[in-house]
Amino acid sequence: MKTIILSVLLLLLTSCSPKAPGITPPFVINPYEFYERFNLRTIISSYSGYVKYYCATYPKDFFRPDQLFMPDMETLVIENDQRRLIFELYEEDRIIVIEESKDGTYRAKYLYKVYYNEEHDDFRTDRIYIPKQEDCQEYIIPSEALEEEPQQ
Numbered sequence: 001m002k003t004i005i006l007s008v009l010l011l012l013l014t015s016c017s018p019k020a021p022g023i024t025p026p027f028v029i030n031p032y033e034f035y036e037r038f039n040l041r042t043i044i045s046s047y048s049g050y051v052k053y054y055c056a057t058y059p060k061d062f063f064r065p066d067q068l069f070m071p072d073m074e075t076l077v078i079e080n081d082q083r084r085l086i087f088e089l090y091e092e093d094r095i096i097v098i099e100e101s102k103d104g105t106y107r108a109k110y111l112y113k114v115y116y117n118e119e120h121d122d123f124r125t126d127r128i129y130i131p132k133q134e135d136c137q138e139y140i141i142p143s144e145a146l147e148e149e150p151q152q
Contacts, residue, residue, distance in 0.1 A: 001101060010148055011065070020126050028091060028125070029089060029114075030073070031070050031073065031074065031075060031076035031087060031089065032070065032076065033070075033123070034059065034076050034087045034095070034123065035058075035059045035060050035065075035068055035076060035078060035117060036058065036059075036060050037058060037121065037122040037123055038058060038059060038087065038114075038122065038124075039057055039058065039117075039120070039122045039123065039124045040056075040057060040058060040062075040125045041057055041124075041128075041129055041130040041131075041132070042124040042125045042126070042127060042128060042129055042130075043110065043112060043125055043127060043128070044108075044110065044127065044128065045097070045108065045109075045110075046083070046099060046101075046106060047062070048130060050062070050139065051132075052130055052133065053132050053133070053136065054136055054138070054139035055136040055137065055138055055139065056138075056139040057122075057132070057134060058122070059085065061139055061141075062139065062141065063078045063079075063080060063085075063141065064141055067079060067080055074088060075087070075088050075089070079102075080142070081102065081136050082101060082102055082103075083099065083100065083102065084098075084100045084101075084102065085097070085098075085099055085100070085103055086098040086099075086100075090111065093113055093114055093115065094112065094113055094114065095111075095112055095114050096109065096110070096111050096112075097109070097112060099109050112125040112127065113125060113126070115120065139147040
């Protein structure tokens, strides 16, 4: 009888424990850290197709450093000719991810709980995980440098 009660108590306690793998970020996260180490394979976004096909995983793999700016210490904005990706550090372990197309045809806003994955030294959510394919292709960040038209 004691064994049954102990087993039920143990089951109840473990079912109430947090399910997120990893740990709450052990430090205040600088927005630039999201550019370097936020795992896009763990969020629902228009990048889901890209991370399924390409080996790229982090915003730094899709955007050049000159394509980002930080309007304040809680926000990171990354943009190219087609898209804008905004990370707002909402709380110590929560972020708001806003994704917009420049032509106005797409806008999504999600709140995620973020954790630090020690094994991979990156930040993730526990929403989903899109595995990297063995035959994934390298992603080449397009050059968006404007070339001047030759004058005639």
